[in-house]
Amino acid sequence: MKLLAIxxxxxxxxxxxxxxxxxxxxxxxxxxxxxxxxxxGVPMKGVQVSIGRGAQARTATTDAGGHYTLRDIAxxxxxxxxxxxxxxxxxxxxxxxxxxxxxxxxxxxxxxxxFQMILPGRITGxxxxxxxxxxxxxxxxxxxREYTYGASRAYIAGLATTDDDGVYTLDRVTPGRTxxxxxxxxxxxxxxxxxxxxxxxxxxxxxxxxxxxxxxSLDGGEPLVLRPGEVRENVDIRVTRTLSFCAEGVLExxxxxxxxxxxxxxxxxxxxxxxxxxxxxxxxxxKTGPDGKFRLCxxxxxDYELTIYAYGSLGMGAxxxxxxxxxxxxxxxxxxxxxxxxxxxxxxEVVIDGPPPETPIEAxxxxxxxxxxxxxxxxxxxxxxGEFAFEGGxxxxxxxxxxxxxxxxxxxxxxxxxxxxxxxxxLPEGTAIGDAGLRVTLARDGGSVxxxxxxxxGAPVADCTAVVLPSTAASEAEFAALMRNGLTDAAGKWSxxxxxxxxxxALATRDAVNRSPEVISKLWKARTRGTEFEITAGGKPTxxxxxxxxx
Numbered sequence: 210m211k212l213l214a215i216x217x218x219x220x221x222x223x224x225x226x227x228x229x230x231x232x233x234x235x236x237x238x239x240x241x242x243x244x245x246x247x248x249x250g251v252p253m254k255g256v257q258v259s260i261g262r263g264a265q266a267r268t269a270t271t272d273a274g275g276h277y278t279l280r281d282i283a284x285x286x287x288x289x290x291x292x293x294x295x296x297x298x299x300x301x302x303x304x305x306x307x308x309x310x311x312x313x314x315x316x317x318x319x320x321x322x323x324f325q326m327i328l329p330g331r332i333t334g335x336x337x338x339x340x341x342x343x344x345x346x347x348x349x350x351x352x353x354r355e356y357t358y359g360a361s362r363a364y365i366a367g368l369a370t371t372d373d374d375g376v377y378t379l380d381r382v383t384p385g386r387t388x389x390x391x392x393x394x395x396x397x398x399x400x401x402x403x404x405x406x407x408x409x410x411x412x413x414x415x416x417x418x419x420x421x422x423x424x425x426s427l428d429g430g431e432p433l434v435l436r437p438g439e440v441r442e443n444v445d446i447r448v449t450r451t452l453s454f455c456a457e458g459v460l461e462x463x464x465x466x467x468x469x470x471x472x473x474x475x476x477x478x479x480x481x482x483x484x485x486x487x488x489x490x491x492x493x494x495x496k497t498g499p500d501g502k503f504r505l506c507x508x509x510x511x512d513y514e515l516t517i518y519a520y521g522s523l524g525m526g527a528x529x530x531x532x533x534x535x536x537x538x539x540x541x542x543x544x545x546x547x548x549x550x551x552x553x554x555x556x557x558e559v560v561i562d563g564p565p566p567e568t569p570i571e572a573x574x575x576x577x578x579x580x581x582x583x584x585x586x587x588x589x590x591x592x593x594x595g596e597f598a599f600e601g602g603x604x605x606x607x608x609x610x611x612x613x614x615x616x617x618x619x620x621x622x623x624x625x626x627x628x629x630x631x632x633x634x635x636l637p638e639g640t641a642i643g644d645a646g647l648r649v650t651l652a653r654d655g656g657s658v659x660x661x662x663x664x665x666x667g668a669p670v671a672d673c674t675a676v677v678l679p680s681t682a683a684s685e686a687e688f689a690a691l692m693r694n695g696l697t698d699a700a701g702k703w704s705x706x707x708x709x710x711x712x713x714x715a716l717a718t719r720d721a722v723n724r725s726p727e728v729i730s731k732l733w734k735a736r737t738r739g740t741e742f743e744i745t746a747g748g749k750p751t752x753x754x755x756x757x758x759x760x
Contacts, residue, residue: 236316241278244271244291247325248437252276256293256326257300270300284315291324296331296380303381305329309672310698330382330435334421334444335375336392343375344416344448348395351379352420352427352478353388356689356724358581358609359634363427363478370395384437385720387727389430392446393418393475394507396493401471405455405506409541414450415509418475423447427477454537457504458545460517463529466501469549470494470518473505476534477512479582492516508537516583519549527585528552530604552602553639557647559591562622563654572616576649578608581635593651605639615651620707622652633690655707656748662701662717662756669701673756674722677705678736680712689729694722710746714739717754731759 244256252275259268260279269277288310295304307324336347351367366388369377382388394416405412420430421444435441460469472494497503512534519529529549535542559574570593578587578599585604591597593616610631612621624632627645660675674694682688697703716739722728738757742750
C-alpha cells in the first residue's frame with residue numbers, strides 16, 4: 210500500500226506540471242509604396258517589387274499609378290528590390306532597378322517605401338566609311354573608365370552590331386556616367402589559318418578603330434553623358450579603311466606544337482572586372498589544328514594581345530595559359546611562337562599584427578582572385594591565423610584580390626607577394642622569384658565611423674550615400690582604392706566596417722558615387738567641404754552630415 214501511495218503521488222506531481230505554451234508567432238506586417246521615374250515623378254507601371262527568398266519571398270507589381278503592396282511580411286531588417294521592365298518590356302532582365310534597406314516592426318504597416326527609378330539611356334547612330342557608305346557588321350563598343358587596383362583603366366561597358374544600313378543601338382546606358390563610343394571590325398569566331406592573299410595590296414582593307422566622331426584613340430574621342438531615359442541619336446562614326454596585315458606563327462602545348470584555343474583583340478579597351486564589380490567579355494578567337502599553326506589577318510596597325518588557353522573538363526576553366534602583346538606596324542609579322550604555361554602553385558598565410566585575441570577566432574578568411582582582364586578566378590580559405598593554398602594553382606596573370614569573412618573589429622592591414630606590398634594593387638602571379646606566396650596581415654587596431662545624415666531641418670535622409678575618404682591619400686587612384694561608402698537606412702544612418710586608424714573625411718550626397726575618374730575627381734575637390742574626423746584604436750566616432758552636391 211505504501212508503494213502504491215508513492216506511485217500515485219508521483220503521478221499527481223506529473224499531472225500538476227505546467228504545460229509549456231509556445232510563444233505567439235510575430236505579427237506580420239505590410240509594406241507599400243510608389244515607384245516613379247526619377248526627376249519627373251511619372252508613375253511606373255509594371256515594376257516588380259520583391260522581398261526575401263524561399264518561403265519568406267513576397268512579390269508585387271505596380272499598377273497604373275505606380276503603387277504596390279507587399280503583405281504578410283515577417284518583421285526584421287529587410288531589403289526591398291524594385292525591378293522595372295527592360296527596353297523590350299520584359300521584367301527580370303536588364304531593366305532599371307533600385308533597392309532599399311528597411312526595418313519592419315511586428316505588425317507594422319509601412320506605407321512610404323517609395324522608389325525613384327533612374328531610367329537607363331540609349332545611344333543610336335550610323336557607322337560609315339570615308340566615302341560615307343554604311344559599314345555593316347561593325348562592332349560598336351561603349352567604353353568607360355574606372356579606377357581598379359590603383360590605376361584608371363578603360364573597360365567595355367556595352368556592345369552593339371551595325372545592321373545592313375550601318376545603324377546601331379546601344380541600350381542600358383547608365384545616365385550620369387561619362388562614356389566613349391568606338392567602332393571597330395566585328396569578329397567572333399576566327400579561323401586559325403586565314404585565306405587572305407599573301408600580297409597585302411590584294412587583301413580587303415582593314416578598318417581602323419574609330420572613336421566618335423572620328424578620333425583614332427580614346428583620349429581624342431568626344432565624351433558622352435546621358436540624362437535619365439535620354440535617347441541620344443545621330444552618334445555617327447566615320448571609320449577609315451587601311452591596309453590589312455597578318456600575324457602568323459605556331460602555338461605550342463606542353464610538349465611542342467598542338468591544338469590550342471586562342472583569342473586576339475586590341476589591348477584597349479579591355480574586358481575585365483570594373484571598379485563597380487561589372488564584367489564584360491568580347492574577344493574574338495578560335496582553335497588551331499594539331500600543328501598549332503595560325504595566320505590571323507585583317508589586322509590594322511596597332512597593339513594586340515594574343516592569348517592562348519588549354520581547358521580542362523567542364524567547369525574547370527583554363528588549366529594552361531599564356532599571352533603576348535603583338536605590335537602591328539606597316540608589314541606582316543611572322544615567326545611568332547607562343548607556348549602554354551601551366552598553373553603556378555601559390556600558397557600563403559594569414560597573420561595577425563600584434564597580440565592575437567584571447568578567444569581563438571573560429572571564422573575563416575576567404576581569399577578570392579579574379580584576373581583583371583579575363584574571367585579566370587581562384588579561391589582559398591584560411592584559419593585566422595593560418596595557412597592557405599589555391600587548389601590547382603593560378604595561371605600566370607594579373608589578379609585583383611578581395612577578402613571575405615574578415616572578423617568584426619579587424620581589417621586587412623597589408624598584403625605582400627614575394628615580400629612586396631600589393632595592397633590595393635594587382636597580384637602579378639608568377640613574377641616573384643622562387644616559391645613566393647601571399648602574406649595577408651590582419652590588424653585589430655582600427656575603428657569604425659557611424660554617420661547620421663539629416664537635412665537642414667534635422668530630419669533623417671534615407672537612401673543617401675555616405676562617403677568616407679582618407680585625408681592623406683597622395684593621388685586620386687589611392688583615393689578611389691581607400692574610399693568607403695554606403696546608403697543610409699530609414700533613420701538616415703550608416704556605419705562603416707572596421708578601417709585602419711588615421712585621419713578621414715566624411716560627406717553625404719544624393720549624387721551617384723562610383724569609381725569613375727569623373728566622380729573621384731569631384732570627391733577629391735569636395736573633400737575640403739567634408740567633415741574631418743580621426744579613427745583611433747577601437748574608436749567609434751559619430752559624424753552628422755548634410756547632403757551636398759558634388760558639383
